[in-house]
Amino acid sequence: MTGRADIIRPKWHFALKKGWLNDPNGLVWFKGEYHLYFQCNPYGNEWAMMHWGHARSKDLIHWEECGAALLPEKEYELWQRGGCFSGSLIVYKDRLYAFYTAVSSRDGESFQTQCMAYSDDGCHFERAAENPLIGRCPCPDSHDFRDPKVIYHNGRWQMLCGGSSGDAEDRRSHGRIYLFHSEDLLHWDYDGILYEAKDGEGSMFECPDIFPLGDHWVITASPMNRTDFQSTIYMMGMINFKNCIFYVESSGTLDFGPHYYASQVYRDRYGRLISMAWLGGWEWMPWIRDHGPSEEDGYRGVLSYPRLLSEARDGALKMRPYSDIDDAAREEGELIRKIARGTSAELFRGKEPVRIRGSIERSMGTNLIQFRFMDEDSHCIRVCLDFLFGSISTDFTEADPWIRNGRKLYKAEIGGENEIPFELIRDGNVLELFLFDGRYAVSSMIYPSGGKFRLLIGNKGAGIKLRYSISGS
Numbered sequence: 361m362t363g364r365a366d367i368i369r370p371k372w373h374f375a376l377k378k379g380w381l382n383d384p385n386g387l388v389w390f391k392g393e394y395h396l397y398f399q400c401n402p403y404g405n406e407w408a409m410m411h412w413g414h415a416r417s418k419d420l421i422h423w424e425e426c427g428a429a430l431l432p433e434k435e436y437e438l439w440q441r442g443g444c445f446s447g448s449l450i451v452y453k454d455r456l457y458a459f460y461t462a463v464s465s466r467d468g469e470s471f472q473t474q475c476m477a478y479s480d481d482g483c484h485f486e487r488a489a490e491n492p493l494i495g496r497c498p499c500p501d502s503h504d505f506r507d508p509k510v511i512y513h514n515g516r517w518q519m520l521c522g523g524s525s526g527d528a529e530d531r532r533s534h535g536r537i538y539l540f541h542s543e544d545l546l547h548w549d550y551d552g553i554l555y556e557a558k559d560g561e562g563s564m565f566e567c568p569d570i571f572p573l574g575d576h577w578v579i580t581a582s583p584m585n586r587t588d589f590q591s592t593i594y595m596m597g598m599i600n601f602k603n604c605i606f607y608v609e610s611s612g613t614l615d616f617g618p619h620y621y622a623s624q625v626y627r628d629r630y631g632r633l634i635s636m637a638w639l640g641g642w643e644w645m646p647w648i649r650d651h652g653p654s655e656e657d658g659y660r661g662v663l664s665y666p667r668l669l670s671e672a673r674d675g676a677l678k679m680r681p682y683s684d685i686d687d688a689a690r691e692e693g694e695l696i697r698k699i700a701r702g703t704s705a706e707l708f709r710g711k712e713p714v715r716i717r718g719s720i721e722r723s724m725g726t727n728l729i730q731f732r733f734m735d736e737d738s739h740c741i742r743v744c745l746d747f748l749f750g751s752i753s754t755d756f757t758e759a760d761p762w763i764r765n766g767r768k769l770y771k772a773e774i775g776g777e778n779e780i781p782f783e784l785i786r787d788g789n790v791l792e793l794f795l796f797d798g799r800y801a802v803s804s805m806i807y808p809s810g811g812k813f814r815l816l817i818g819n820k821g822a823g824i825k826l827r828y829s830i831s832g833s
Contacts, residue, residue, distance in 0.1 A: 370788035381661030383622035386449025410443035528564030535565035552604035617803035680798035704818025718828025725822030735808030
């Protein structure tokens with residue numbers, strides 16, 4: 361890769377001042393502030409021996425970095441390709457408990473075990489003397505066993521771990537989600553395989569998550585080698601924890617974009633469900649050396665803007681941006697524009713962070729609406745809503761060279777919709793688009809030439825009418 365992109369540090373998304381960042385590992389309201397934990401390498405902007413980073417905030421927008429909370433120091437964590445991998449965090453009896461995967465080497469292979477550390481202030485953690493709490497993968501044919509998620513349900517603790525039926529890199533393997541339970545957070549009993557992927561669903565499930573939503577349970581995970589390339593999927597249904605049974609009633613993707621990985625769900629101070637994810641990609645990000653965040657810029661990786669989760673009347677999963685961004689942005693008045701048949705209009709051009717909220721009115725003769733995100737060199741990302749065939753497609757074939765991701769087509773129940781609410785956040789090198797009140801989302805990193813970002817909306821058919829407002833910093 362040659363050349364250089366324009367790097368604009370985000371204002372509304374969390375990114376380190378220096379170093380590599382990937383999966384979020386915990387977000388809790390604890391002793392009067394939010395504590396955020398995440399995978400990081402504080403010594404360079406490439407993936408290497410993993411630490412748990414830590415930051416604090418009052419509002420989920422403005423963050424104070426606090427240094428590493430967990431550093432690899434025990435023999436079961438010490439390996440250049442290992443360390444303290446992803447996991448989860450809970451608050452219990454005024455103490456924080458961090459569950460994580462410790463990765464060391466055994467006979468040259470990755471050896472992954474599940475461990476715990478605790479803290480009374482959120483900054484200083486002590487490891488459990490009993491570590492590793494779970495010292496062996498349930499599958500003797502696999503070394504892939506990681507990312508514990510712990511919740512409390514029906515009088516006992518439940519743990520989900522991601523796994524594989526074989527080698528995670530082998531496309532013939534099937535991803536697995538293992539279930540364990542405990543009475544005391546220290547001694548864990550294995551219950552079985554809660555879910556195993558079917559052909560094409562992925563060779564490994566990373567970063568599994570579980571949470572109740574309405575009358576259902578939702579499990580999310582990030583699959584490796586999934587044939588439809590969805591980076592984070594969800595499954596909604598009923599769970600019998602005692603008998604380790606998961607009956608899946610519906611499923612889908614949390615985000616149609618290429619850069620939404622390792623989503624984890626937490627509760628804010630008011631009890632609302634909040635989702636955050638890593639906006640990055642294993643297929644390109646760890647190996648780039650000549651674009652931003654570049655070596656000179658000193659950081660690489662950003663987390664998604666927090667998203668509020670809810671259940672639609674028909675049971676669909678919805679995600680919308682956390683509303684408190686309004687406190688950090690100024691908003692202009694509502695604008696109204698009509699876009700003639702077969703044409704497009706520019707809604708925004710600039711470098712500064714922007715949030716655009718509005719709705720598109722279409723007649724029955726309008727069969728396609730297209731969002732185009734462009735830079736000054738005509739690099740372009742397209743998101744198309746096809747009302748004739750009921751689909752949403754993303755087209756990255758003309759995007760900037762660092763994120764070209766091909767064209768993807770997704771089935772979406774949008775054929776009869778005449779009003780399309782939408783919300784867009786562009787912040788530095790981050791783009792997040794929400795459609796139909798959060799039923800569908802598209803997230804991507806963007807590296808525009810010249811720095812200026814353009815949003816155009818067009819149509820094919822009978823024309824459209826826009827109502828929207830713009831907020832900026």
